[in-house]
Amino acid sequence: MNKLEKIYEGKAKILYTTEDPNLVIQYFKDDATAFNAQKKGTIEQKGIMNNRIASRIFEHLQQHGIETHYVETLNDREMLVKRVQIVPLEVIIRNRAAGSLCRLLGLAEGTVLAVPTLEFCYKDDSLGDPQVNEYHIRALKYATDEEVKAIKDMAFKINDVLKKFFLDLKIELIDFKLEFGRVGGRIILADEISPDTCRLWEVGTGNKLDKDRFRRDLGGVEQAYQEVLRRVSK
Numbered sequence: 001m002n003k004l005e006k007i008y009e010g011k012a013k014i015l016y017t018t019e020d021p022n023l024v025i026q027y028f029k030d031d032a033t034a035f036n037a038q039k040k041g042t043i044e045q046k047g048i049m050n051n052r053i054a055s056r057i058f059e060h061l062q063q064h065g066i067e068t069h070y071v072e073t074l075n076d077r078e079m080l081v082k083r084v085q086i087v088p089l090e091v092i093i094r095n096r097a098a099g100s101l102c103r104l105l106g107l108a109e110g111t112v113l114a115v116p117t118l119e120f121c122y123k124d125d126s127l128g129d130p131q132v133n134e135y136h137i138r139a140l141k142y143a144t145d146e147e148v149k150a151i152k153d154m155a156f157k158i159n160d161v162l163k164k165f166f167l168d169l170k171i172e173l174i175d176f177k178l179e180f181g182r183v184g185g186r187i188i189l190a191d192e193i194s195p196d197t198c199r200l201w202e203v204g205t206g207n208k209l210d211k212d213r214f215r216r217d218l219g220g221v222e223q224a225y226q227e228v229l230r231r232v233s234k
């Protein structure tokens with residue numbers, strides 16, 4: 001499968017068409033941004049690590065009945081995925097408070113949430129991906145009610161599967177961000193799941209094994225991603 005034409009370049013990935021109109025190649029870059037790209041940098045080998053980690057996670061989710069855009073891993077930095085129309089929403093699930101939820105509600109980092117929460121953000125970098133609710137989504141036709149229901153059901157199921165997956169690796173899944181796509185009238189999981197898009201804390205030590213190390217200049221960024229890769233590869 002060859003890369004033909006670049007169709008999209010985001011902050012961390014590039015998408016290329018292939019000979020098959022239903023398949024695209026997702027290329028993982030080392031570029032990292034935070035705070036709506038106000039902070040920019042690179043994380044050495046991140047693209048290679050995230051491609052491997054996301055591949056492993058997609059395979060695991062598919063084994064648990066969750067349909068994803070993942071088809072196969074092509075090489076170090078490239079993954080073959082189904083071409084979808086991306087739903088313009090970022091879906092955030094949280095098990096403990098961290099990041100923007102702590103700022104919003106004045107919570108201590110790590111506060112356990114009695115049940116997992118879900119937030120929708122409208123995917124628009126120029127607006128800083130603002131939070132929206134289901135009324136906005138309906139009124140502005142970002143997604144249909146049926147799609148919103150499918151997305152919520154899938155997101156909570158993904159949380160159940162991934163909480164267990166990571167806990168078996170002595171990692172606690174604190175929160176994460178998902179993106180979904182439409183294909184053939186269905187909603188499937190798209191984008192990536194990696195230390196860029198999750199908060200992952202080592203069980204016992206509480207060590208952060210995710211992009212917060214970059215966001216907050218904690219050091220040991222590459223090592224944290226490497227550690228997640230090592231554990232998911234077992």
Ligand code: TMP
Pocket residue numbers: 092098099100101129175176177196197198199
């Ligand atoms: P937040 O606490 O900054 O809202 O982030 C919640 C989770 O979503 C965290 O795991 C990081 C992830 N995330 C992304 O993957 N992309 C984004 O643009 C943002 C804001 C968060």
